[in-house]
Amino acid sequence: MSNKIIILSGDPNSINSEIIYKSWKRLNMDQKKKIFLISNFELLKQQFSILRYSIKLIKIKNIDDKIITNNLKILDIPLKFDDPFKVSFKTSSIFIKKALNLAHDLALKGDVKGIINCPINKKLLKKKNYGITEYLAAKCKIKNSSEVMLIKSKNFSVLPITTHINLKDVSRKINLKKIIKKILTFNSWFKLNYKRYPRIGVLGLNPHNAELVKSSEESKIIVPSIKKLQKKGLKITGPLVSDTVFINEYRKYDVIVGMYHDQVLTPFKTIFKFDAINITLGIKYLRLSPDHGVAENIMRKKVADHTSLSRCINFLEKYQ
Numbered sequence: 171m172s173n174k175i176i177i178l179s180g181d182p183n184s185i186n187s188e189i190i191y192k193s194w195k196r197l198n199m200d201q202k203k204k205i206f207l208i209s210n211f212e213l214l215k216q217q218f219s220i221l222r223y224s225i226k227l228i229k230i231k232n233i234d235d236k237i238i239t240n241n242l243k244i245l246d247i248p249l250k251f252d253d254p255f256k257v258s259f260k261t262s263s264i265f266i267k268k269a270l271n272l273a274h275d276l277a278l279k280g281d282v283k284g285i286i287n288c289p290i291n292k293k294l295l296k297k298k299n300y301g302i303t304e305y306l307a308a309k310c311k312i313k314n315s316s317e318v319m320l321i322k323s324k325n326f327s328v329l330p331i332t333t334h335i336n337l338k339d340v341s342r343k344i345n346l347k348k349i350i351k352k353i354l355t356f357n358s359w360f361k362l363n364y365k366r367y368p369r370i371g372v373l374g375l376n377p378h379n380a381e382l383v384k385s386s387e388e389s390k391i392i393v394p395s396i397k398k399l400q401k402k403g404l405k406i407t408g409p410l411v412s413d414t415v416f417i418n419e420y421r422k423y424d425v426i427v428g429m430y431h432d433q434v435l436t437p438f439k440t441i442f443k444f445d446a447i448n449i450t451l452g453i454k455y456l457r458l459s460p461d462h463g464v465a466e467n468i469m470r471k472k473v474a475d476h477t478s479l480s481r482c483i484n485f486l487e488k489y490q
Contacts, residue, residue, distance in 0.1 A: 172281045174233055175486050178269045179209035180288030182249070182257040184464035185474035187217035190288065192476035193483060194225060194242060201487060202240045206233050206282075208269045210249035217254045221472060233276065245272065255469060263294040270302070274309045277455035283489055284456030286482045289464045292334065301334045302459065303450050310453040316351040317452040318359075320425075321435060321461055322485075323442045327425040328434035329356055340430045341375065341387060349395040353427060355452040357404055360424065363489075368424035371415065372396055372408030375429040379409050392429075416441065444477040447485055456489065458482040 180186045194202070207214075211229045218225055226241040237243065249265045251257045257265070273285045292301050307317040321328050331352055332343050353370065360368040372392065380386035382393075392409045399406045410419070412428065416437035420426055428434035438446065439461070450457040460478035468474055 172283060173204050173487075174282040175205050175483065176233075176273050176276055176282050176285040177205060177207050177483075178273055178285065178287040178290075179207055179214060180269075181266065181290045181294065181464045182210075182213055182251070182262050183255060183291070183466055183469065184289055185466075185469055186288040186464070187214060187223075188221060188472060188474045189460065189476040189479045190214075191218065191221070191223045191225060192474070193480045196476075196480060197483070199240050201483070202242070204487065205483070206230070206243050206245055208245045208247060208272055210265065211244045211246045213249055213251060213254050213257070214244065220254065220470065233281065247272065259294070262291075263296060266290055266294045270305060271309070274306060277457075282455075284458060284486050286458045286479070286486060288479065289460060289462060291464050302457070303333055306450060306453055306457055312453060314351060315348045316355050317450060318352050318355045320356065320449045320451055321438055321446055322449055323438075323446045326420065326423070326442075328438045329353075329425055329427045330429070330431045330434050331427065332430050334431065337430065344375070344387065344391060344429050346391055346395050346398070349392070349427075350398060352452075353395075353399055353404070353406070354402075356425060356427075359451050367403070367405045369422065370399075370404060370406040370425050370427060371410050371420070371423040372406060372427045373412040373415065373429060373433060374409035377413065379411060387429075444475045445481065447478060447482045456486065458486060 215227060228239055228241040228243055229246050230237060230243050247265055247268050250261055276282055277285050287302055290302060295305055303319045318329060319333050331349055332340050335343060357368060374388045374392055376386060379388045382388055388409050396406055396408050412433055426434055446461040448459045448461045460482060462478055
C-alpha cells in the first residue's frame with residue numbers, strides 16, 4: 171500500500187488553515203513528504219499571511235509526480251474570492267464538491283492510504299440530512315446502509331446507527347437489517363485490524379429502554395438484532411440504558427452503538443473532547459476527519475485546537 175495521505179483543506183470559512191498549520195508544524199520531515207493537500211493555493215497562502223503563519227507551499231498537478239520536497243504540496247482547486255475568510259456560500263459549495271470528488275477519485279486508484287477532510291459545513295452539500303459520510307457512501311455506490319460513522323479515541327469508540335437526521339425521524343429510520351449491517355461492518359473492520367473480536371454494547375432508544383414493553387423499538391427491533399448477531403458469534407450485549415452507561419460501564423466495551431447521533435456523540439465528546447477522530451467504514455477506502463466542526467466563531471483568533479487533525483494524520487500514517 172502507498173504511504174501517501176490526502177488531506178482536504180475543507181470549508182474556506184473555518185479554522186481549517188489554523189489547524190492545518192499547527193498540525194503541519196508538529197510533523198517530522200518524513201511525515202511531511204507523505205502529505206498532499208487538496209485546496210486552493212492562493213486561498214491558503216492569503217489565510218496563512220493574515221494569520222502570520224510561515225509555511226512554504228508548492229503547487230503540484232499530480233501526486234504521482236516525483237517531487238522531493240518538505241514543503242506543503244497543494245493540489246490546486248479553482249476558487250474565486252475577495253476576502254479569504256469570507257468566501258461566498260455558492261462558491262464554497264462548488265469548491266467543496268470538487269475537492270471531495272478529486273479525493274474520491276485519487277483514493278479509488280489505490281495509490282493513497284486514505285483521505286482526511288478538514289471540517290466542512292454540511293449545508294454546502296445542499297442536501298437535507300446529508301454529511302460527508304453519506305456523500306462519499308453515495309459516490310462509492312453504497313446502497314444498503316452498511317457504511318458506518320465511527321468516532322474513535324485511542325481505546326474506545328461510539329457508532330450511531332442513524333447520523334444526520336432529525337430526532338423525530340429516528341424511530342422510523344432504525345430497523346433490524348440496518349443495525350445488523352452496520353455492526354457487522356464495524357466488527358469485520360475491528361477484527362481485521364486488531365486481530366480479535368470487539369466487545370460491543372448496544373443502547374436502547376427510549377428512556378429506561380421503554381421498560382422493554384412489547385410495542386417498543388427495543389422489543390421489536392433492537393433486541394432481535396442483538397440476538398441475531400450473538401448467533402453469528404459476535405461479542406455483543408444490550409440493550410444498555412443510555413442515561414448511565416457513560417458513567418463507568420462504557421469502559422467494558424470497545425464500542426458503544428447508539429440509535430442516533432447525539433445519543434453517543436454528546437457523552438463521548440464530554441469525556442474525550444478533541445482527543446478523537448471520525449472514521450468512515452464500509453466504503454471503498456478509509457476516510458477520516460477531525461471530530462469537530464468549522465468553528466467560525468473562533469476563526470482568525472488563533473486559539474483552535476489541532477489535536478483531532480493531528481490524531482487523524484498519525485492514525486492514518488500507522489494504518490496497515
